[in-house]
Amino acid sequence: MQMSFLADLASGTAPGKSWPRWAALAAPLLLAACSQLPRTPASAPEPSPGGAFSPTSLQALRPEQFRSTVGSTAQAQDRWSADRARIRAASAQALAAPQDGAALREFAQALRLVAHYRTEIDTARPALLAALPALDGQPADVQRPLLTAAFTLYAVDAAPLLRPLLPRLAAPREFSIAAYALMQTRQPADLALIQSQLAQRDRDEPRLQALALAVAAAQGVPQAARPPLADLLAIRPGYPVVFSFQRPGRQQMGLALVRQADGRFVRRPDGGLFNIEQLALSSSGLPGTITLGNTPQGLFTIRGAGRAASNIWIGPTPYLHTKVPVEASVAEYEQRAPGPNEPAWSLDRYRSLLPVSWRDYAPLQEAWLAGRAGRDEMLMHGSTIDPRYYVGSRYYPGTPSDGCLVAMEYWSPDGVMVHSDQIGLLQAFTAQGRDRGYMVLIELDAAPTPVALAEVIQSVLEAEARTTGRR
Secondary structure, three states: OHHHHHHHHOOOOOOOOOOOHHHHHOOOOOHHHHOOOOOOOEOOOOOOOOOOOOHHHHHOOOHHHOEOOOOOHHHHHHHHHHHHHHHHHHHHHHHHOOOOHHHHHHHHHHHHHHHHHOOOHHHHHHHHHHHHHHHHHOOHHHHHHHHHHHHHHOHHHHHHHHHHHHHHOOOHHHHHHHHHHHHOOOOHHHHHHHHHHHOOOOOOOHHHHHHHHHHHHHOOOOOOOOOOHHHHHOOOOOOOEEEEEEOHHHOOOEEEEEEOOOOOEOEOOOOOEOOEEEEOOEOOOOOOOOOOOOOOOEEEEEEEEEOEOOOOOOOOOOEEEEEOEOOEOHHHHOOOOOOOOOOOOOHHHHHOOOOHHHOOOHHHHHHHHHHHOOOOOOOEEOOOOOHHHHOOOOOOOOOOEOOOEEEOEEEOOOOEEEEEHHHHHHHHHOOOOOOEEEEEEEEOOOOOOOOOHHHOHHHHHHHHHHHHOOO
């Protein structure tokens, strides 16, 4: 039933049709390099054999070559102090004028700083709550960040204000964010309210499709069992693949492995499997179909490496340029030159790239829905963010992003890189001289601990045996 629901939702039913009564019974499912603060465009990787981002150049990278774009510890402290002052000023202004568009735009930027640093949460709360009742009268660029903050930081306090607001939010994205915030109450009446609103909205809209699946899951509809992991690890033979294993909710550190084009997983010099910690949590924590939400589950194409033009929080280390469907053309996704009559994207086209046993597993189709929803630039990159902002969180020392997959990097007090898992990932992926391939993000079972190699090692060995003939 899970697959038939998604296939029906993505089949091109005319927008505006109401949700079918049985939809609620279905089984559940960056912008500019995903910094947490205002961003600048990322440099597009070029498929040339040479240059700064060629496999040969990436293999030559060393940590001591890089200096943090945030600067020294003292400079980072100065920025933190200035940003805290901005939060306080913007919060006071928005509280005094909770319907003033200019004040709310500045407050929206301040709320992003609150989420970034995890500071001044109590300072911003009164202004956020004061703005919510009439938020439907504001444009989407004001609604989105304020509703996102309600979801991320103030869900309990915001719930009584979101109930009357929800029916008045017309745009699918903003409606979905408010609905996800309200879902955190876990109250049947709130789930029923969301479900009744979904019944009146466009059933072909990807964010609403994902929301409907989430509501069904919250109501206890059983989820399909995860297919054999070894099948997934053998995906797209002949191409290098990064596998990112994460926990549901992304509150624990994930794990990344790299499979070479020949089917063998990359080993360290000592013979052990190469693996790094990797966090696919956004600073908002929103689901993967929502702008600036968590990295969605599914298959991504990798189109080489690049560097953020001036994004200080990503830093100077090259990223791997991962793309979802629609963001990438069908030809890019299939790693071939485009033809004269290129096919249009469809769910079936995306499913055809997955192993047969995984094609009906709805969670792995989140990347497809995210692409249809307009998400882009969810990259694999390093981080200059100070992990100490997140001491006490379950994912510490990981640093959230705005939808990307973040590898650990460490910097000396004067801003010189001392260790980079991102460099290790770049070099593992391009070890055989290729920089085009795939990335798969899959959530494993929920647990209070980081993803461990022991959870996937047997599946890795089984997949290797299938693809290389070694047993």
